[in-house]
Amino acid sequence: MALRKKLWENLVEEFSKAYFMHSRSYSSRVDFKKLRPMILKRIQNRAKDYPVKGMVPVAREVLEKRKLLIQGVSTLMEVFPVLACKFCPEVYIGEKGHLIQTCYGYKRCGRKRVHEWIPGGLNDILVPVETFRLDNMFQDVIEHDQRFDFDRVPAVVELCRQAGANIDDENLHPGMLDLDGGIGHIDGGEPFSPSHLMYIAKEILDAWEKLRSGVQRLLLVYPSKVCKHCSEVHIGPSGHKARLCGVFKFESWHGKHFWKKAEVDDLVPPKIVWRPRPQDPPVLVNEGRDFYGHAPAVVDLCTKTGIIVPTKYSCMMKIQGLSAPVSR
Numbered sequence: 105m106a107l108r109k110k111l112w113e114n115l116v117e118e119f120s121k122a123y124f125m126h127s128r129s130y131s132s133r134v135d136f137k138k139l140r141p142m143i144l145k146r147i148q149n150r151a152k153d154y155p156v157k158g159m160v161p162v163a164r165e166v167l168e169k170r171k172l173l174i175q176g177v178s179t180l181m182e183v184f185p186v187l188a189c190k191f192c193p194e195v196y197i198g199e200k201g202h203l204i205q206t207c208y209g210y211k212r213c214g215r216k217r218v219h220e221w222i223p224g225g226l227n228d229i230l231v232p233v234e235t236f237r238l239d240n241m242f243q244d245v246i247e248h249d250q251r252f253d254f255d256r257v258p259a260v261v262e263l264c265r266q267a268g269a270n271i272d273d274e275n276l277h278p279g280m281l282d283l284d285g286g287i288g289h290i291d292g293g294e295p296f297s298p299s300h301l302m303y304i305a306k307e308i309l310d311a312w313e314k315l316r317s318g319v320q321r322l323l324l325v326y327p328s329k330v331c332k333h334c335s336e337v338h339i340g341p342s343g344h345k346a347r348l349c350g351v352f353k354f355e356s357w358h359g360k361h362f363w364k365k366a367e368v369d370d371l372v373p374p375k376i377v378w379r380p381r382p383q384d385p386p387v388l389v390n391e392g393r394d395f396y397g398h399a400p401a402v403v404d405l406c407t408k409t410g411i412i413v414p415t416k417y418s419c420m421m422k423i424q425g426l427s428a429p430v431s432r
Contacts, residue, residue, distance in 0.1 A: 162321050172307060173308060177229050180409070188228045189209065189222075195229070195375060196221065202380075234256040236256065236346075241341070259337045263328065264322070305411045306406075312400075312403070327340065330365075331349055334349050349362075381397055395427060397425065
């Protein structure tokens with residue numbers, strides 16, 4: 105019995121020595137006041153690496169393509185009607201709106217209602233995404249009571265500004281763009297010819313693709329955040345603390361955002377719309393919604409001129425898909 109007790113004590117002693125030899129001890133007596141200057145100095149040294157010189161031409165091209173995109177879409181909207189739902193963000197490009205029951209904007213009525221269509225605008229095709237304009241990339245986090253001290257600017261413009269591009273008033277306010285001097289201007293107010301409309305549409309598609317690819321390249325270098333529960337975007341290494349999230353407005357979170365890494369669709373939303381095909385009826389009905397195709401609103405607007413879109417949209421548009429069965 106004594107021998108067994110002696111062996112047990114030796115085993116516990118050896119185990120204790122091995123455990124404390126390979127374990128780390130953390131001291132709770134860390135003076136964070138002394139660490140703060142070191143952390144701030146490290147952040148300042150990191151800020152010296154920005155903007156990256158190799159990404160400045162990319163930012164300039166993104167701003168240029170954004171300007172051409174706004175001018176071109178505004179021109180095509182003068183020829184092809186754009187409709188928007190009065191109660192939800194649904195958009196349709198055509199003379200008459202569809203009858204698909206996807207409206208969820210009625211507050212006092214049931215969901216899945218037929219849309220009530222009104223004339224749409226530029227913001228229905230190119231969805232505006234705004235963010236806070238920072239003084240510098242690595243500034244202090246914006247507190248809730250500081251939310252009115254910073255201007256709200258388009259997120260793409262703020263991303264390009266932090267990347268080293270020069271920003272003017274036309275980039276900050278699309279309404280100040282010279283639309284008459286764009287790619288769709290015709291002297292004397294003459295009607296648009298089919299060939300000219302196709303040229304405008306090709307320029308729009310080229311600007312759309314290069315805008316999205318340029319933003320994707322910039323996001324690889326410059327950190328950006330988006331809220332998990334709403335569309336709030338922040339261009340910077342860390343999100344702000346302004347309590348603007350409507351999802352948790354009445355919860356214990358008090359409107360705080362939950363940030364994650366932003367993607368291209370967060371800064372340049374594609375705005376997916378229903379797209380009628382030649383085999384579909386003139387007015388899309390709810391019974392055939394499983395057969396109809398979709399497309400980004402910019403792409404669908406360009407197809408109205410008769411151009412051929414890139415093949416990567418063919419699956420979404422269901423070009424070779426079956427037509428909806430006719431109900432009797």
